[in-house]
Amino acid sequence: MWWVKAVACSVAMPGGIAMSRTFQTQTPLESLVVEHALLLARQLQKTADEAPNGKVLARVEAYALPAARELARKAVEAALQAQAEGAEKRGRPTAPVPAAAKPLGPSDAPPATS
Numbered sequence: 001m002w003w004v005k006a007v008a009c010s011v012a013m014p015g016g017i018a019m020s021r022t023f024q025t026q027t028p029l030e031s032l033v034v035e036h037a038l039l040l041a042r043q044l045q046k047t048a049d050e051a052p053n054g055k056v057l058a059r060v061e062a063y064a065l066p067a068a069r070e071l072a073r074k075a076v077e078a079a080l081q082a083q084a085e086g087a088e089k090r091g092r093p094t095a096p097v098p099a100a101a102k103p104l105g106p107s108d109a110p111p112a113t114s
């Protein structure tokens with residue numbers, strides 16, 4: 001199954017230069033990570049811009065750490081879900097079944113020891 005999604009963004013660089021980028025993702029997981037990373041970056045910038053002098057680092061870190069953990073949690077969850085769905089489609093792995101042992105009869109009994 002092919003999954004291609006384009007995620008476009010515009011970035012204002014120092015000096016007023018605007019840059020436009022397009023990212024192509026090939027899986028739902030890649031799409032999730034790119035979209036959430038862009039949202040995280042935008043929120044970090046907003047948090048930094050709105051923080052009072054002397055509090056920028058503390059405010060940005062306070063936002064970044066739980067948000068990055070949540071992004072990682074969602075990415076892991078999506079990766080595991082995709083793997084589980086793939087495993088369900090494939091079914092149980094086939095494995096060779098060991099041959100049944102032939103029951104011992106009177107002529108197959110091990111020799112007696114005394």
